Amino acid sequence: MSQAEDALRKEVRKLFENKTIDLFVGHEAAGVPLKTSACFLSSADEVERLVWNASCAANLAVYLPQLFKRPQGARGEWNPPKVGVVVKGCDSRSIVGLIKEKQIPRDRLYLIGVGCEGMIDRHKAAKALGAVGLAEAKIDGTSVHIIGTDGTQRSFESEEILADSCRECRHRSAVLSDVVLSEASEQPPESSRYTDVSDFESQSPDERWEYLVSELSRCIRCYACREACPNCYCQECFADETAPKWLGVTTDLSEVFAFHLGRVLHQAGRCVDCGACVAACPQGINLRLLNQKVNRDVEELFGVESNLSLDEAEALLSFKMEDDQSFMTEP
Amino acid sequence: MTKKKDGKRNDNGWEPRIVAFLCNWCSYAGADLAGVSRIQYPPNVSVIRVPCSGRINPLFVLKALQSGADGVLVSGCHPGDCHYISGNLYARRKFALLKSLLEYVGIEPERVQFSWVSAAEGVRFAEILEKVIDAVREVGPASKMVKELEEVT
Numbered sequence: 328m329s330q331a332e333d334a335l336r337k338e339v340r341k342l343f344e345n346k347t348i349d350l351f352v353g354h355e356a357a358g359v360p361l362k363t364s365a366c367f368l369s370s371a372d373e374v375e376r377l378v379w380n381a382s383c384a385a386n387l388a389v390y391l392p393q394l395f396k397r398p399q400g401a402r403g404e405w406n407p408p409k410v411g412v413v414v415k416g417c418d419s420r421s422i423v424g425l426i427k428e429k430q431i432p433r434d435r436l437y438l439i440g441v442g443c444e445g446m447i448d449r450h451k452a453a454k455a456l457g458a459v460g461l462a463e464a465k466i467d468g469t470s471v472h473i474i475g476t477d478g479t480q481r482s483f484e485s486e487e488i489l490a491d492s493c494r495e496c497r498h499r500s501a502v503l504s505d506v507v508l509s510e511a512s513e514q515p516p517e518s519s520r521y522t523d524v525s526d527f528e529s530q531s532p533d534e535r536w537e538y539l540v541s542e543l544s545r546c547i548r549c550y551a552c553r554e555a556c557p558n559c560y561c562q563e564c565f566a567d568e569t570a571p572k573w574l575g576v577t578t579d580l581s582e583v584f585a586f587h588l589g590r591v592l593h594q595a596g597r598c599v600d601c602g603a604c605v606a607a608c609p610q611g612i613n614l615r616l617l618n619q620k621v622n623r624d625v626e627e628l629f630g631v632e633s634n635l636s637l638d639e640a641e642a643l644l645s646f647k648m649e650d651d652q653s654f655m656t657e658p
Numbered sequence: 659m660t661k662k663k664d665g666k667r668n669d670n671g672w673e674p675r676i677v678a679f680l681c682n683w684c685s686y687a688g689a690d691l692a693g694v695s696r697i698q699y700p701p702n703v704s705v706i707r708v709p710c711s712g713r714i715n716p717l718f719v720l721k722a723l724q725s726g727a728d729g730v731l732v733s734g735c736h737p738g739d740c741h742y743i744s745g746n747l748y749a750r751r752k753f754a755l756l757k758s759l760l761e762y763v764g765i766e767p768e769r770v771q772f773s774w775v776s777a778a779e780g781v782r783f784a785e786i787l788e789k790v791i792d793a794v795r796e797v798g799p800a801s802k803m804v805k806e807l808e809e810v811t
Contacts, residue, residue, distance in 0.1 A: 585803070
């Protein structure tokens with residue numbers, strides 16, 4: 328058990344004992360190597376379940392809005408629970424967004440900030456190992472020892488198999504927290520950001536379209552990307568609406584494009600590039616290519632990076648008189 | 659597609675079909691002014707009147723492309739002139755992102771265009787529409803986002 332994990336468990340135990348929180352949301356070991364799942368603790372006896380390592384990739388913010396929904400049939404006064412959460416940089420930014428959008432109450436949250444050194448992409452790990460699947464993995468600080476299902480083994484520096492969004496992450500420490508257990512170390516250089524987007528842009532329009540057709544034709548519209556995303560808390564998603572019916576129930580590729588374009592446009596000025604959608608996609612579609620394009624546009628055109636502070640208005644909920652309009656058609 | 663009355667057809671007999679989303683207070687009135695002033699503009703356009711350019715959901719544009727529009731024109735009041743004070747300024751941000759994203763995925767930038775037309779600018783409306791239609795004619799019939807399958811309702 329690492330020091331960080333120990334500190335986290337101690338902190339959570341203290342919170343339960345002081346009755347600061349009623350519920351804690353964290354990560355626990357899943358049955359699969361290099362994967363954890365979210366866990367919900369309701370007493371100090373359960374803190375041993377908590378883990379903290381380079382496989383805690385899930386964005387825990389996604390579970391929060393439903394915890395603060397008044398239960399159906401609740402009569403009279405209902406007090407929302409006090410919830411503790413362990414947050415990385417991206418979780419905390421998603422939480423900032425949810426607070427700003429009034430989906431969760433700030434005063435009912437207790438955020439434990441932990442420094443994140445990037446999360447391992449298990450598909451990348453399997454690929455780097457050359458194995459079909461992973462049988463066992465041991466994380467020791469920054470080195471990871473992996474054994475494949477076919478018996479091959481190798482040690483990696485976690486740097487080599489980080490998720491794409493973690494490679495470019497500039498906000499590894501929580502931007503909003505009540506207590507900070509650790510701060511992240513150095514940040515990657517600025518120049519490494521949005522390289523995928525600029526590489527893609529350098530191709531011809533037809534090449535770009537063909538690439539996206541090859542990616543998106545694998546989409547089965549399971550909407551796992553939506554379910555994994557903390558921003559997608561709408562009661563009824565446009566993809567499910569029947570009046571108006573934005574998307575038909577067909578296998579036509581134009582529907583897939585409309586869904587993904589609609590999805591990223593709804594994320595505009597809100598996406599924090601946590602990588603949850605990419606990790607959730609069962610088809611391994613390069614969703615980040617679209618997300619990051621909109622993220623970069625928002626940053627370049629409107630000068631805001633999503634959800635870094637509670638005071639800054641979201642890009643599409645504000646405007647400036649001098650916003651760029653060079654794209655408008657003039658006679 | 660219905661046959662065009664003006665007889666303007668290019669070699670392969672195809673004429674572009676444009677969907678124009680016009681705001682009620684400026685651009686729709688501008689288009690109306692063009693009409694009552696007897697200013698000629700191409701008939702390839704189907705106008706959809708919306709209360710404000712801020713009412714335009716990017717999904718409208720995607721749906722129009724899916725439904726076979728060769729081009730989409732969105733037009734609202736000039737910045738500062740919005741009937742609802744700032745609807746067009748919020749809209750401008752959405753439009754910038756939508757335009758950039760569609761170009762990014764490989765859809766011809768000529769297909770989706772945005773403009774400001776005031777209620778007094780009948781001539782400007784006709785000019786912009788002609789420009790848009792010429793540009794769409796240049797890039798040819800839409801194929802990329804068009805839905806091929808029939809919808810079963």
